[in-house]
Amino acid sequence: MQGQAKAPAAGTVLNALANGKGSAFAIDAYTTATVELLTDSEEITGEVAEDPEADTRLIETCVEYVLDAHGDPDVTGPNAVSGAHVRTESEVPMASGLKSSSAAANATVMATLDALGKEEKMTREDAARLGVMAARDVGVTVTGAFDDASASMLGGVTVTNNTSDDLLAREEVDWDVLVWTPDEQSFSADADVERCKQVAPMADLVVDLALGGEYGRAMTVNGLAFSAALDFSTEPMVEAMPLVEGVSLSGTGPSVVAVGDREALEGVRKTWEQRDGSTWLTTTQNSGTQTR
Ligand SMILES: Nc1ncnc2c1ncn2[C@@H]1O[C@H](COP(=O)(O)OP(=O)(O)O)[C@@H](O)[C@H]1O
Numbered sequence: 503m504q505g506q507a508k509a510p511a512a513g514t515v516l517n518a519l520a521n522g523k524g525s526a527f528a529i530d531a532y533t534t535a536t537v538e539l540l541t542d543s544e545e546i547t548g549e550v551a552e553d554p555e556a557d558t559r560l561i562e563t564c565v566e567y568v569l570d571a572h573g574d575p576d577v578t579g580p581n582a583v584s585g586a587h588v589r590t591e592s593e594v595p596m597a598s599g600l601k602s603s604s605a606a607a608n609a610t611v612m613a614t615l616d617a618l619g620k621e622e623k624m625t626r627e628d629a630a631r632l633g634v635m636a637a638r639d640v641g642v643t644v645t646g647a648f649d650d651a652s653a654s655m656l657g658g659v660t661v662t663n664n665t666s667d668d669l670l671a672r673e674e675v676d677w678d679v680l681v682w683t684p685d686e687q688s689f690s691a692d693a694d695v696e697r698c699k700q701v702a703p704m705a706d707l708v709v710d711l712a713l714g715g716e717y718g719r720a721m722t723v724n725g726l727a728f729s730a731a732l733d734f735s736t737e738p739m740v741e742a743m744p745l746v747e748g749v750s751l752s753g754t755g756p757s758v759v760a761v762g763d764r765e766a767l768e769g770v771r772k773t774w775e776q777r778d779g780s781t782w783l784t785t786t787q788n789s790g791t792q793t794r
């Protein structure tokens with residue numbers, strides 16, 4: 503019994519660490535999870551293809567929670583599912599602000615439902631909430647990151663309240679997106695939350711802009727505020743600002759994302775490419791997480 507699902511990464515409009523509200527958009531880069539249900543093992547094990555040392559607790563916990571909620575308790579004996587193995591393969595850099603954790607959780611939740619043949623048992627919003635619960639329980643998140651999880655699960659851009667895990671808005675968008683990913687990592691769980699709370703007045707303004715559909719300006723205000731709070735350079739943002747619709751530090755960094763006209767983004771790319779790390783052009787993604 504095998505299941506597979508593929509979930510997109512995402513970029514930030516609003517980081518939720520200041521006021522509990524967040525906003526993110528899915529992008530065309532993916533994490534795939536393959537789940538094998540086992541009848542001859544009592545264990546749930548995980549594996550990250552690109553990094554044998556990576557923390558596998560998030561994906562293992564996602565499998566466990568789906569099996570607890572939707573496994574078949576009536577099947578007993580040698581045919582009963584008693585364990586599982588989950589393997590992720592990802593083109594999303596880990597701990598870079600591009601929501602690798604949400605993509606891994608969503609892909610794993612949907613792959614487990616696919617393996618059970620029970621994809622229709624949960625709404626996709628609730629499937630994202632289950633991954634959020636797992637992320638909170640293993641401690642890889644500050645707020646639960648339902649903003650990122652909902653964008654990756656549903657596609658498009660979402661605005662959420664991460665304190666109540668409510669979806670406040672969702673819209674499909676067709677944007678070109680430029681991403682600069684430095685080589686460093688920045689784990690959300692290590693972010694300076696008190697510093698982020700200092701910029702809450704700006705985060706409140708970003709909520710208003712995002713709920714008014716002004717995502718580009720929302721992103722830029724977010725990027726200035728959170729780069730200042732978390733001590734990231736605003737230089738890449740300043741370089742892009744006159745040319746693009748919006749530009750921001752993504753999540754708790756270090757990646758920076760810009761949206762706008764393709765030709766303008768190609769121009770910004772030439773400037774950003776002079777920095778270490780990788781600069782890549784992509785687009786928004788509107789279909790969210792998909793099983794095979
Ligand atoms: N491909 C993956 N497979 C399994 N777990 C993953 C994967 N990518 C990320 N994670 C989990 O997410 C954590 C990183 O989360 P976080 O710091 O929030 O980074 P990001 O901003 O990329 O979401 C990792 O330590 C790991 O627990």
Ligand SMILES: O=C(O)C1=C[C@@H](OP(=O)(O)O)[C@@H](O)[C@H](O)C1
Nearest residue numbers: 518524599643644645690753754
């Ligand atoms: O852990 C969290 O609660 C969050 C982490 C941040 O994202 P990254 O994981 O991309 O840094 C942030 O953008 C999000 O709104 C909430």
